[in-house]
Amino acid sequence: MTIHHHEADVSELLAPFDSVEPGAIQRLHDRLAAAAAEQHALDIAYRTVDSPIGKLLLAATERGMVRVAFEKEDHDAVLQLLAERLSPRILFSPNRLAPAARELDEYFAGVRHRFELPLDFSLSRGFRLSVLEHLPQIPYGHTESYAQVALATGSPRAVRAVGTACATNPLPVIVPCHRVVKSDGSFGSYLGGTEAKRALLALEAA
Amino acid sequence: MEPKKPFELVVREHGPTVLRVCRAVLGAHDAEDGWSETFLSALKAYPGLPVGANVQAWLVTIAHRKAIDIVRAKDRQPVPVDELPVRPSGFGIPGDGHREVLDAVGQLPPKQRQAVAYHYLAGLPYKDVAGLLGGTPDAARRAGTDGVKALRTILAGGSLSYVKGETP
Missing domain, CATH: 1.10.1740.10 (RNA polymerase sigma factor, region 2, helix turn helix motif)
Incomplete structure (x- = not known):
């Protein structure tokens, strides 16, 4: 028998290796995520959840929730930014986000008025951070104006900066920037879109 | 970048x-x-x-x-x-020949097995394969081509000793 060593022949010979069942990779992936979390090598775990305001990306460090992102923010781009700003040790791993998914479910069902999740504010600094730390004090179903928030954070003239802090809130819904509206009562802009803000305020008013 | x-x-x-x-x-x-x-x-x-x-x-x-x-x-x-010491049952059984090739690779000497995996399955150039296995790129290439030759012989029902004798 004559043996030819063309690469094409070899790939035909080795073709049976090509078939890797998707189930095998899935199983190995889950095993990796579990081992990584156990050995503190999983810096950021993420998953998505469906919600009345679209699919939400949830990401958490070992310290707590670090990011909630709307669909329109492009989840792949958000994960890439997390890789660059915090750590690229990121895996899809629903386990760490199970409490967050459950609390969000309860919130959208109208039965939860306050989130009890550990938060990681690594993505926020300075004045923006103090604005975000104030927001959970606005009660469910209530709103404050940008000016009121500026006053509450001790910088009454920083109304515009409050707007920026809300617009760049890395933890929307959980840190309720949707409860901050314009002084004339109009909604003001929202990272998830005006419709999403309207929906959240309507949910809380019900 | x-x-x-x-x-x-x-x-x-x-x-x-x-x-x-x-x-x-x-x-x-x-x-x-x-x-x-x-x-x-x-x-x-x-x-x-x-x-x-x-x-x-x-x-x-x-x-x-x-x-x-x-x-x-x-x-x-x-x-x-x-590896099960049982010989693969040869061609003719229903299926895609999956087990046969996996078993045949298992019969190769370690260097040939690694060279075939790293070059043909992972696409590493022989220069890099040599970096992993030690030795020269030429030696790595020989291990790869000998490995493929041996695989063909095993799958055609031949024995590995025959292939080894044939390898220059």
């Missing part, structure tokens, strides 16, 4: 190739342990990997070392043989 991707994408892109390599080098039974240890170790080291590095070659290097560790650990403990 492209910024470093989330590790999830590394697993999705290279997971199947690394599993093929592990199956070829370690056999079906230990392949999943090899894969798991490779990716766990890669995840830990990932932040230190230079941006723009060849991720697949890096993973194959880790897989190569992990496979050596696994084989050594097995040699130290009396375990049942990995």
Whole structure:
């Protein structure tokens, strides 16, 4: 028998290796995520959840929730930014986000008025951070104006900066920037879109 | 230069190739342990990997070392043989010849087995294969082509000793 060593022949010979069942990779992936979390090598775990305001990306460090992102923010781009700003040790791993998914479910069902999740504010600094730390004090179903928030954070003239802090809130819904509206009562802009803000305020008013 | 991707994408892109390599080098039974240890170790080291590095070659290097560790650990403990000593039943059985090739690769000497896996399954150039196996790129190339030749002979029903005698 004559043996030819063309690469094409070899790939035909080795073709049976090509078939890797998707189930095998899935199983190995889950095993990796579990081992990584156990050995503190999983810096950021993420998953998505469906919600009345679209699919939400949830990401958490070992310290707590670090990011909630709307669909329109492009989840792949958000994960890439997390890789660059915090750590690229990121895996899809629903386990760490199970409490967050459950609390969000309860919130959208109208039965939860306050989130009890550990938060990681690594993505926020300075004045923006103090604005975000104030927001959970606005009660469910209530709103404050940008000016009121500026006053509450001790910088009454920083109304515009409050707007920026809300617009760049890395933890929307959980840190309720949707409860901050314009002084004339109009909604003001929202990272998830005006419709999403309207929906959240309507949910809380019900 | 492209910024470093989330590790999830590394697993999705290279997971199947690394599993093929592990199956070829370690056999079906230990392949999943090899894969798991490779990716766990890669995840830990990932932040230190230079941006723009060849991720697949890096993973194959880790897989190569992990496979050596696994084989050594097995040699130290009396375990049942990995590869079933039963000869594959040859052609003609229903199926896709999957087991036959996996078994045939298991019969190759380690260097040929590794050269075939790293060059043909992972696409590493022989220069890089030589870096892993030691020796010259030419020696790595010989191991690869001899391995393929031996595989064909085994699959055609021949014996490995015949192939070895034939190899110049």
